[in-house]
Amino acid sequence: MSVPFEGFVQIFPEEGAAPSERTVLRVLFDDRTLYVGVVCFDREPGQVSGPLARRDNLPYSDTVTVIVDSLHDHRSAYAFSVNAGGVQQDGLYYEDDSFTTIWDAVWEGRAATRPDGWSAEFAIPLAAMRHLDDAEQTWGFAVRREVARTHEVMASVPFPRNGRGMASRLGHLTGLVGLQPPRDLELAPYAATRFVLRPQFSDTARPQPRLFDAILDLGLDLKWTVASGLVLNGTVNPDFGQVEADEIIQNVTTFEIQFPEKRPLFNQGMDIFQPLGLGRESVPQQLFYSRRIGLDAPMLAAAKLSGQAAGWLEIGLLDAVVAGAGRPPGSTEEVTDRRYRFLDGRPLHLAPVDSLPLEAPPAQNFFTGVGRFKTSRSVSLGLWLTSALPLTRPCTADDAAATTPPARCGVRGGNAAALDWDLHTADSEWVLYGQAAASQVTGGSPARLLPDGTVLRPGDVGQGVYLTAARQGGEPWRFDIHYEYESPRLELNPSGYQRTQNEQAMRLRLRYVRPSGGGPFHDWQATALAVERWTTDGKGLRRGSTWTLSAKARFRNFLEIACELDFDDPGYDVREIEGTGIPYARSRSGWVYCLGSSDAGQPLAAQWTAFLGRYFPIGALAGPAFYGGQLTLVLRPHPRFEIRLSAQAERNAFPARWVESRPDAQGGAEVLLGDLLAPFLSLTARAQLAITPRLSFQAYTQIYAEFRRYGPFFTATSQNRSPIHPADLVPGGTLSSPPDSRYSAMNVNLVLRWELALGTTMYVVYARSQQEPPWDAPTPPPPTLYPRALGAGPMVDSVLVKLSHLWTL
Secondary structure, three states, X not given: OOOOEOOOEEEEOOOOOOOOOOEEEEEEEOOOEEEEEEEEEOOOHHHOOOOOXXXXXXXXXXXXXXXXXXXXXXXXXXXXEEEOOOOEEEEEEEOOOEEEOOOOOOOEEEEEXXXXXXXXXXXXXXHHOOOOOOOEEEEEEEEEEEEOOOOEEEEOOOOOOOOOOOHHHOEEEEEEEOOOOOOOEEEEEEEEEEEEEEEOOOOOOOOOOEEEEEEEEEEEEEEEEEEOOEEEEEEEOOOOOOOOOOOOOOOOOOOOOOOOOOOHHHHOOOOOOOOOOOOOOOOOEEXXXXXXXXXXXXXXXXXXXXXXXXXXXXXXXXXXXXXXXOOOOOOOOOOOOOOEEEEOOEEEEEEEHHHOOOOOOOOEEEEEEEEEEEEEOXXXXXXXXXXXXXXXXXXXXXXXXXXXXXXXXXXXXXXXXXXXXXXXOOOOOEEEEEEEEEXXXXXXXXXXXXXXXXXXXXXXXXXXXXXXXXXXXXXOEEEEXXXXXXXXXXXXXXXXXXXXXXXXXXXXXXXXXXXXXXOOEEEEEEEEEEEEEEOOOOOOOEEEEEEEEEXXXXXXXXXXXXXXXXXXXXXXXXXXXXXXXXXXXXXXXXXXXXXXXXXXOOOEEEEEEEEEEEEXXXXXXXXXXXXXXXXXXXXXXXXXXXXXXXXXXXXEEEEEEEEEEEEOOOOOEEEEEEEEEEEEEEEEEEEEEEEEXXXXXXXXXXXXXXXXXXXXXXXXXXXXXXXXXXXXXXXXOOOOOOOOEEEEEEEEEEEEEEEEEOOEEEEEEEEEEEEOOOOOOOOOOOOOOOOOOHHHOOEEEEEEEEEEOOEEO
């Protein structure tokens, strides 16, 4: 019989005070399961908030969270939550207190109402958590309770609001004797039937006719505890049709947008694969970015081994093969082939031949290996190796010069290696972390031109490093100093994410924090930030400076407001005049940005952002203004129903953006630039109806529209890549083709999720994607955000029925 524990302490709003409500905790275990029971007494039981929602989409409510550091490494922990309505959510702490909810496990949670409050029960299989096989073990452990109507947070151990650290501050769960990591093999086969109505032609100007495809996919996921603390996850022909589509986002920069990972396979054991600092800042050099896998070709199979190889060594190994099938040589889109076949490139995918692309996407193997050596509780060293290996014959110079180069010429292959380090004090208040990396280009085109004019060829090697020293806990003063370096030929993007190359940067951030608040505030802070960037190609060109002042506060009524004032001096942009390497001195700008949110515990909650700024006029360039904002309303008219409505509108304007380049009579380059007006409108609706905690319906719709209008135009010349300044711009110029454009689209996802039994789930998904037809008139498209002729453009409708079942052997 477990001894009840009642020594909870208040974390918020009065840190260290006795909780306003009594909580009783009990813990039991056997050789397969950890059981946790929590009784949440409440003097106003009728005010307990327990709205229903889809699993892993926990609404703001009365909640109990169990946090377990089963490896007792003080750096990572699992979190299991149940609200008063029985909705489950799980997540993962890594790097001590960085947190993500993308980790998932199979476990049971229940909630029940009582005359004096409510109770939560957890049955967590030991197989869901990595742990050792010592005869007697001690785990890190804590339970946190949240009371929605008062926002009170209490926990079984104190977590100071002015400090950092979560896993390192957990209490101890002792007396765990005779626990053996289960050697169970979990198999989860699935069958998915998809019915698709799609345009016959890939040309967006030919949306008709549409063809009907019935497609069958078979696949398998597996999980095997190989040894103490080591887990093998695998998949064959995975299907992610139930995953919500990415949001359409405007991008008028020369940088790639990084999207979040939503696919379940990559969210298991991902703490090991996270780059150091990701939970604290935007990491400039990431060797592993899982969205690369399956981006250009379907995933055929993948395997991932992760966990604790020894008390001082944590490893992660991932290998994935992407491959696809294409139509027979000589096929055209004009001739349909409705025969159903299993093809070599996709042996578990049954579909009409003409539903495949004309050319099979290139096969590629992705490998990532991570070893993290924990020499002490405060020191860890990591070694990374990654590879994106094309499994096709090389692209030759003749291939690349063809009118339509083969797909293999577009493959980005590469190898990379890195050493990272993380040094911190026992309370994580002071940290020093960073990474040194190197890359090598393999495969793809014999010569690839980057936006800054750098040419990448197979065999080219690049280097990069970043380093951050910070005081991230305590009060009132905190700071961080950051340095990063990316050589011109550093290329981590084949398997990772790297925003830019040919840049080094210094950043200094100083914060004055009051997490304990005072006066009308629960907490508040003020921040000053300065960033300086310049090139690494030996020229030392300044790529820009940014200065920011910001402040944010949470009031006693739980209204949150934050504002920042920014000034940007972009210096020389070496990427704007694409592929030339001509430095372009862009205009300075300044703006103010504010955001806020109301009490999330109310039936109607609001979140908003707004910004206003302008460029400073210089030479022949005017100083256009830019502004915009977003308003999100969250309505909960019923405990089982939530709707989230969001409207975002921006008027983005830029002086003298690059349009085209051409050689001039003197052997230099004539550059044409034009002012750019690029407003957009995005309307998004998300709704969820929870019939039971295991049966839910979710709807997502986004309507997006933008246009881009250029003018007036300017010309400038550059000899031997000499810099172009605003004073060099001459009004006027002729265009070889109109650059104006417009785009509108709509995405719809309707998902019914039914957990028939623990580990057995059925999805029914309807998805639609459509966009307006391209503008084919000789005149520029109308500058309007009205989603013109969406119904006349290409449209894809699909219905997916997917059933997966878990077997434990």
